[in-house]
Amino acid sequence: MSISIISTKTMPKSMALLHHHQNYAVTLLLILTIFSSIDKISKVEAKTSTSIGVNWGRNSSHPLPPSKVVQLLKSNNVTKVRLFNADPSVLEALQGSKIEVILGIPNSMLPKLNSSLKVAQSWVHDNLTRYLSDSSPKVRIQYIAVGDNPFLQAYGAHYIPFVVGAATNIQAALTKANIASQVKVVVPCSYDAFQSESGLPSKGHFRADLNKTMVQLLAFLSKHNSPFLSTISPFHLLRQNKNISLHLSLFRETHHPLKDNHTHYDNSFDLSYDTLVTALSSVGFPETDIIVDQIGWPTDGAVNANSSTAETFMKGLFTHLRKKSGTPLRPHKPPIEVYILSLLDEDQRNTSDGGFERHWGIFTFDGQAKYHIDLGQSSKTLVNAQNVEYLSAKWCVVNDNKDISNASASALDACSSADCSSLSPGGSCYNLTWPGNISYAFNSYYQQHDQSPDSCDFGGLGLVTTVDPSVDNCRFSVQLQTSFGGFLLGPSSLYFILLSATIFYV
Numbered sequence: 001m002s003i004s005i006i007s008t009k010t011m012p013k014s015m016a017l018l019h020h021h022q023n024y025a026v027t028l029l030l031i032l033t034i035f036s037s038i039d040k041i042s043k044v045e046a047k048t049s050t051s052i053g054v055n056w057g058r059n060s061s062h063p064l065p066p067s068k069v070v071q072l073l074k075s076n077n078v079t080k081v082r083l084f085n086a087d088p089s090v091l092e093a094l095q096g097s098k099i100e101v102i103l104g105i106p107n108s109m110l111p112k113l114n115s116s117l118k119v120a121q122s123w124v125h126d127n128l129t130r131y132l133s134d135s136s137p138k139v140r141i142q143y144i145a146v147g148d149n150p151f152l153q154a155y156g157a158h159y160i161p162f163v164v165g166a167a168t169n170i171q172a173a174l175t176k177a178n179i180a181s182q183v184k185v186v187v188p189c190s191y192d193a194f195q196s197e198s199g200l201p202s203k204g205h206f207r208a209d210l211n212k213t214m215v216q217l218l219a220f221l222s223k224h225n226s227p228f229l230s231t232i233s234p235f236h237l238l239r240q241n242k243n244i245s246l247h248l249s250l251f252r253e254t255h256h257p258l259k260d261n262h263t264h265y266d267n268s269f270d271l272s273y274d275t276l277v278t279a280l281s282s283v284g285f286p287e288t289d290i291i292v293d294q295i296g297w298p299t300d301g302a303v304n305a306n307s308s309t310a311e312t313f314m315k316g317l318f319t320h321l322r323k324k325s326g327t328p329l330r331p332h333k334p335p336i337e338v339y340i341l342s343l344l345d346e347d348q349r350n351t352s353d354g355g356f357e358r359h360w361g362i363f364t365f366d367g368q369a370k371y372h373i374d375l376g377q378s379s380k381t382l383v384n385a386q387n388v389e390y391l392s393a394k395w396c397v398v399n400d401n402k403d404i405s406n407a408s409a410s411a412l413d414a415c416s417s418a419d420c421s422s423l424s425p426g427g428s429c430y431n432l433t434w435p436g437n438i439s440y441a442f443n444s445y446y447q448q449h450d451q452s453p454d455s456c457d458f459g460g461l462g463l464v465t466t467v468d469p470s471v472d473n474c475r476f477s478v479q480l481q482t483s484f485g486g487f488l489l490g491p492s493s494l495y496f497i498l499l500s501a502t503i504f505y506v
């Protein structure tokens with residue numbers, strides 16, 4: 001972080017605020033604010049400061065309109081964003097803003113991009129050049145991310161053979177289009193691409209099936225002076241490694257640091273980061289710049305995932321980065337950029353790792369802050385999305401007056417497409433007793449289908465109510481209004497309209 005290089009008169013007051021420990025938000029926004037205003041300085045200082053951005057994913061049944069999200073970013077002084085594909089409505093909303101962008105290419109395109117320079121050229125032509133040209137307001141695209149965590153172990157060898165070829169072709173297409181000096185090609189590396197069996201960072205290495213690809217990738221990155229992108233996931237590490245404590249994960253003080261020969265690790269971020277550093281060294285690239293493209297803490301859908309732990313994690317992370325001390329293996333080289341996972345919750349993310357995958361947001365799906373990290377000096381809270389349009393205040397619940405002994409099957413069915421991740425063990429609705437959990441499932445399905453009457457049928461067991469069934473932390477949501485734009489805008493909305501129609505007529 002570059003806080004110390006700011007010497008304006010507003011600084012002392014802001015720093016004083018940091019002493020109040022409820023002010024995570026101050027910390028985050030302070031950091032974001034500073035980076036937006038000292039853009040040029042931070043480039044010079046790249047070796048010692050970390051700038052902060054957010055991941056903006058759109059795997060949602062009812063995504064917030066792009067213009068509202070851009071407004072949300074601006075009102076919270078977020079200056080960097082990572083996108084997962086070149087959605088024109090998103091890029092158009094970013095036109096003319098100062099927000100810097102990592103633009104992603106989906107994994108599904110990797111095989112074609114590997115085998116054809118022409119395909120790469122048309123991707124660059126259609127999805128990039130027009131946002132960089134002088135004839136219209138520009139989008140500040142700085143990186144093209146080839147693939148979305150293509151090395152995830154769950155994908156097996158599905159994408160690995162195509163990654164470097166695809167990156168090489170995109171690079172060649174950038175050069176041909178004369179924009180290679182503006183835009184760099186990078187590849188996002190998943191948290192499970194590197195590991196250490198003993199848990200010791202000094203024994204870190206890339207997964208054996210990736211070793212060859214990593215050598216090629218790093219040679220490519222090094223040739224073009226591009227950074228290495230990786231997820232760092234203390235939350236996954238906590239779930240997978242019995243030796244890791246919650247204290248270590250949340251940057252809390254611990255009397256049991258992990259000892260790696262003479263080095264003591266007192267937080268899980270340093271541990272993972274240095275495991276990656278060792279892995280990079282072991283294939284011959286000890287000095288490569290690192291961008292942490294995804295780091296966060298979920299708030300629902302698993303044990304240890306709630307707003308309070310997430311807030312603690314974020315505070316710890318920012319305090320740590322602000323020290324600029326780096327990690328034991330890279331004392332003077334902290335990551336050059338760090339992107340929070342994530343801006344918003346996404347109810348369509350794959351839950352094969354767990355329900356928590358849908359709850360990484362610092363904001364809920366509808367742009368409301370989950371905890372009070374302050375991104376501005378004046379207010380002590382995040383600024384929520386404004387003028388959000390919801391469906392009617394209606395919910396679907398199970399009808400107690402019927403024989404509901406068979407309702408569970410309907411609920412399971414509903415959950416196979418709707419979002420029931422809050423019912424997962426440790427989730428915010430896990431404590432709902434039957435049939436409350438059935439109602440939760442029914443409502444989730446009903447909202448996902450834009451409250452169409454037939455989507456609250458469930459063989460006569462469903463009942464529409466105007467009384468909010470939410471209890472304690474378990475929120476029965478009302479979805480966003482998207483259907484008007486849906487027909488014109490998105491294939492996913494169209495899909496739901498078709499699906500509703502199909503269900504209706506069957």
Ligand SMILES: *[C@@H]1O[C@H](CO)[C@@H](O)[C@H](O)[C@H]1NC(C)=O
Pocket residue numbers: 114115116161162165
């Ligand atoms: C990637 O593209 C190259 C060049 O066209 C080709 O030789 C290679 O077989 C492709 N890789 C795979 C795994 O298909």
Ligand SMILES: *[C@@H]1O[C@H](CO)[C@@H](O)[C@H](O)[C@H]1NC(C)=O
Pocket residue numbers: 085086087104105106119122123124126127
């Ligand atoms: C532009 O990007 C979108 C989304 O990533 C993709 O579907 C489309 O095929 C791309 N266009 C070209 C010409 O590759």
Ligand SMILES: *[C@@H]1O[C@H](CO)[C@@H](O)[C@H](O)[C@H]1NC(C)=O
Pocket residue numbers: 154155350351352
């Ligand atoms: C979710 O991820 C798993 C593992 O990667 C995969 O097998 C499954 O097909 C994915 N589900 C969907 C709906 O994409």
Ligand SMILES: *[C@@H]1O[C@H](CO)[C@@H](O)[C@H](O)[C@H]1NC(C)=O
Pocket residue numbers: 197198199200241242243
């Ligand atoms: C946990 O710690 C023990 C003892 O230090 C070590 O032998 C083991 O390999 C560690 N396990 C993991 C998964 O790190």
Ligand SMILES: *[C@@H]1O[C@H](CO)[C@@H](O)[C@H](O)[C@H]1NC(C)=O
Pocket residue numbers: 261262
């Ligand atoms: C531990 O560190 C010492 C000196 O720093 C070094 O000589 C020794 O080889 C290291 N041991 C291991 C197992 O890495």
Ligand SMILES: *[C@@H]1O[C@H](CO)[C@@H](O)[C@H](O)[C@H]1NC(C)=O
Pocket residue numbers: 208211212215282283284
């Ligand atoms: C990985 O590649 C490096 C460099 O080529 C090599 O030194 C190392 O032994 C390889 N590791 C494995 C597990 O294959």
Ligand SMILES: *[C@@H]1O[C@H](CO)[C@@H](O)[C@H](O)[C@H]1NC(C)=O
Pocket residue numbers: 303304305306308309
């Ligand atoms: C959040 O999680 C922590 C750690 O599991 C737990 O101690 C705490 O009680 C939880 N808070 C709430 C409000 O559930």
Ligand SMILES: *[C@@H]1O[C@H](CO)[C@@H](O)[C@H](O)[C@H]1NC(C)=O
Pocket residue numbers: 059106348349350
């Ligand atoms: C998000 O959606 C895209 C396209 O529908 C899919 O390829 C991708 O795997 C999804 N990502 C997650 C994390 O679920």
Ligand SMILES: *[C@@H]1O[C@H](CO)[C@@H](O)[C@H](O)[C@H]1NC(C)=O
Pocket residue numbers: 029033036037075076077375376377378379383
């Ligand atoms: C964002 O930063 C600007 C100047 O850097 C500041 O004036 C403004 O108050 C900040 N916005 C918020 C919402 O805090």
Ligand SMILES: *[C@@H]1O[C@H](CO)[C@@H](O)[C@H](O)[C@H]1NC(C)=O
Pocket residue numbers: 403405406
């Ligand atoms: C519940 O399901 C069983 C088996 O399908 C069926 O025989 C029974 O009639 C159902 N009960 C009600 C109340 O629908």
Ligand SMILES: *[C@@H]1O[C@H](CO)[C@@H](O)[C@H](O)[C@H]1NC(C)=O
Pocket residue numbers: 426427428429430431473
């Ligand atoms: C659920 O109930 C258990 C036991 O009563 C309690 O420990 C836990 O905190 C509750 N979880 C939530 C999310 O309220």
Ligand SMILES: *[C@@H]1O[C@H](CO)[C@@H](O)[C@H](O)[C@H]1NC(C)=O
Pocket residue numbers: 408411412415423433434437438441
């Ligand atoms: C609802 O709770 C009952 C028992 O409390 C459980 O058997 C059932 O699987 C739950 N259903 C869902 C959809 O979570």
